[in-house]
Amino acid sequence: NKAELAQLQPRLKTLETALVDTARWSRLMNHLAGNTPDGIWLTNVRCQNPDPSKGTMVQFTGNSQNQDLVGAFILRLNASEDLENVQLKFTQERIVEGGKAIEFEISGDVVGTAPPKKAEEKA
Secondary structure, three states, X not given: OHHHHHHXXXXXXXXXXXXXXXXXXXXXXHHHHHHOOXXXXXXXXXXXXXXXXXXXXXXXXXXXXXHHHHHHHHHHHHOOOOEEEEEEEEEEEEEEOOEEEEEEEEEEEEOOOOOOOOXXXXX
């Protein structure tokens, strides 16, 4: 039994990790659905991990009716338990079909996606 359990351990760990990751993204999407201010329209949500030594970064791109709504959106993203280091990358005024809008890009780090630090780095 111990040998069979040891053989199945990598698969079990992969499934447990997938369960945790799925729950994290589900919570994040639910947070966006309930906390995106009226007057904000997301046009792109993109995840990337350009540096394997760091965690996954998520970028939110969209349009807003005004700068105040962008600030409120940043505050609401900061309240998510699954995001940290939320930062505004840029805002700029754009002419759209109905008039003018504020285009924005916000990024944040997904909590729990960074690889564990080695004992040397902790010291």
